[in-house]
Amino acid sequence: MTMRAALRHLCQHGVEALTPTKKMSKAVTVGSYVAKPSRVVWHRPLVSKRVGNDLRKEAIRQGTYGSFDSTTGVGWEPSWDLVLHSNRHQSSRIGNIQPSKKTAKERSREDRALKLEENLAGQAQAMEDYYAEKEKAKVLDNSFEARYKRMMRGGAAGGGR
Numbered sequence: 001m002t003m004r005a006a007l008r009h010l011c012q013h014g015v016e017a018l019t020p021t022k023k024m025s026k027a028v029t030v031g032s033y034v035a036k037p038s039r040v041v042w043h044r045p046l047v048s049k050r051v052g053n054d055l056r057k058e059a060i061r062q063g064t065y066g067s068f069d070s071t072t073g074v075g076w077e078p079s080w081d082l083v084l085h086s087n088r089h090q091s092s093r094i095g096n097i098q099p100s101k102k103t104a105k106e107r108s109r110e111d112r113a114l115k116l117e118e119n120l121a122g123q124a125q126a127m128e129d130y131y132a133e134k135e136k137a138k139v140l141d142n143s144f145e146a147r148y149k150r151m152m153r154g155g156a157a158g159g160g161r
Contacts, residue, residue: 006055007073009046017046018083052084 009017021043028036047055059065059076068075101107 003073004055006047006051010055010068011070011073013046015077015080015083018049018052018080020045049084052080056081056084 003011006017023041023043025036025039025041027034027038056065056076059074062074064075066075066078068077
């Protein structure tokens with residue numbers, strides 16, 4: 001079985017495959033004349049963030065997240081998440097790495113789901129009671145005027161009550 005290029009790069013270079021590299025280009029000189037001065041050049045990572053995310057999700061689905069086998073290229077190392085999602089974590093002055101705070105809606109999602117389940121628990125019985133009460137409260141008026149209004153409103157079907 002052939003291995004994807006991204007997995008091959010992760011096997012060979014590890015976390016460095018996910019980070020861009022900074023290299024110094026050499027100056028081009030012609031005789032004593034400097035045609036191109038040396039400068040710092042950034043090279044893209046060997047494994048892009050999109051492909052890295054795909055590999056990470058695949059490892060989670062397969063249950064191999066947490067360990068990486070460099071011979072087979074199976075799994076994902078949790079320490080790579082900090083490089084792959086560098087903007088998702090805050091680091092304090094002390095050096096602690098904390099996950100982002102997220103929005104209030106995302107933070108309270110579990111509480112809202114529990115509250116919704118509690119409210120839905122007795123909902124079927126409450127609806128049944130409500131409609132039974134409503135049906136019981138109906139008073140059928142048998143006067144000519146009421147029958148005529150029912151017939152005009154609902155056609156011939158309303159007159160048979």
